[in-house]
Amino acid sequence: MAKGKILITGGTGYIGSHTVVELFNAGYEPIIIDNLSNSNISVLDGIKAITGHSVIYENIDCKDYNSLERFLEKHPEIVAIAHFAASKSVGESVENPLLYYRNNIVSLINLLQLMPKFGIKNIVFSSSCTVYGQPDVLPVTEKSPIKPATSPYGSTKQMCETILYDFTHANKDINVVLLRYFNPIGAHPSGEIGELPNGIPNNLLPYITQTAAGIRKELSVFGNDYDTPDGSCIRDYINVVDLAKAHVVALNRLIDGKNEKNIEVFNLGTGSGVSVLEIINAFEKATGVKVPYKIAPRRPGDIEKVWADTSLANKELGWSSKETLEDTLRSAWNWQKKLEEKNSVTNG
Numbered sequence: 108m109a110k111g112k113i114l115i116t117g118g119t120g121y122i123g124s125h126t127v128v129e130l131f132n133a134g135y136e137p138i139i140i141d142n143l144s145n146s147n148i149s150v151l152d153g154i155k156a157i158t159g160h161s162v163i164y165e166n167i168d169c170k171d172y173n174s175l176e177r178f179l180e181k182h183p184e185i186v187a188i189a190h191f192a193a194s195k196s197v198g199e200s201v202e203n204p205l206l207y208y209r210n211n212i213v214s215l216i217n218l219l220q221l222m223p224k225f226g227i228k229n230i231v232f233s234s235s236c237t238v239y240g241q242p243d244v245l246p247v248t249e250k251s252p253i254k255p256a257t258s259p260y261g262s263t264k265q266m267c268e269t270i271l272y273d274f275t276h277a278n279k280d281i282n283v284v285l286l287r288y289f290n291p292i293g294a295h296p297s298g299e300i301g302e303l304p305n306g307i308p309n310n311l312l313p314y315i316t317q318t319a320a321g322i323r324k325e326l327s328v329f330g331n332d333y334d335t336p337d338g339s340c341i342r343d344y345i346n347v348v349d350l351a352k353a354h355v356v357a358l359n360r361l362i363d364g365k366n367e368k369n370i371e372v373f374n375l376g377t378g379s380g381v382s383v384l385e386i387i388n389a390f391e392k393a394t395g396v397k398v399p400y401k402i403a404p405r406r407p408g409d410i411e412k413v414w415a416d417t418s419l420a421n422k423e424l425g426w427s428s429k430e431t432l433e434d435t436l437r438s439a440w441n442w443q444k445k446l447e448e449k450n451s452v453t454n455g
């Protein structure tokens with residue numbers, strides 16, 4: 108008997124799908140709504156290959172209030188929501204801000220408006236280290252100042268956090284955990300699910316694995332004149348399975364009533380900063396595969412360096428990242444190779 112149904116919005120996406128797997132492993136029944144705007148229905152096959160479960164899924168856009176309401180009417184046993192459904196490309200958000208404000212803000216408001224109607228009291232929200240902007244002091248803690256966002260994507264995450272603070276202030280029976288992700292990378296060790304970027308990848312790791320696979324000619328390193336040891340930007344790259352497990356811990360905390368306040372925020376990172384050039388070297392060392400690259404101009408909107416102080420999540424959630432960078436990079440490469448195999452089978 109499952110411990111309860113958990114609604115995963117955006118559950119066919121990168122972090123959502125890995126969280127679905129970990130929730131099954133923890134004895135819950137995750138159910139998915141996703142409009143497939145940035146994911147593929149084939150992810151459900153991957154989840155089944157790993158867990159043996161055929162997960163309940165409906166193609167629903169969280170911006171569509173009536174469809175969302177009808178879905179919740181069909182599933183009165185939902186005990187919590189993990190809300191991943193959002194647009195997440197920094198670059199795209201600069202070109203198309205209204206798509207980001209409409210999608211990311213309206214989706215959350217619809218969910219919050221419907222939660223009391225269906226007695227759903229718990230929600231874990233997918234936030235981002237982007238809310239910090241370029242911190243003055245590193246590592247960044249949950250109490251670090253929130254600086255003006257450097258992109259509409261970052262603004263939507265800041266706005267959603269504000270909406271959640273105001274909503275939980277007005278509704279004391281609603282419980283929220285905000286999880287501020289640093290840079291999720293890697294794939295499930297089985298190679299059955301992973302990051303599936305549409306078109307040319309924005310993010311570093313999929314661009315590296317596609318370059319290593321010969322799909323891309325070479326990687327452009329966006330700047331090597333930053334104030335960092337090797338001149339390239341520094342980020343805190345966290346294994347996606349470690350990240351997914353943190354969601355299970357956060358959901359348990361809310362469902363079991365262990366939260367101390369009705370809104371809490373946690374950084375989810377490794378606590379270590381790694382530069383772009385170090386990632387390339389670590390990937391080549393971990394996989395034995397060269398990654399041709401060139402130094403290119405800086406990318407507008409990039410911050411120079413950020414990494415997490417993870418002590419609050421370590422202490423309050425009893426969670427810390429476990430996977431090594433090398434194993435994580437190998438998992439990304441393993442996933443890329445499996446993707447090639449799948450594509451070659453389907454393309455004949």
Ligand code: WQD
Pocket residue numbers: 195197235236237288289290291309310311312314326327328329330340341342383406409
């Ligand atoms: C990482 C570093 C680039 C591509 C964003 C969002 C964040 C999260 C992850 C959702 C930067 C450099 C990249 C390339 C490069 N989103 N890079 N060549 O921008 O840190 O974070 O994605 O969860 O909220 O803000 O991630 O992977 O795009 O870039 O040199 O082809 O790699 O300049 O320094 P980013 P990223």
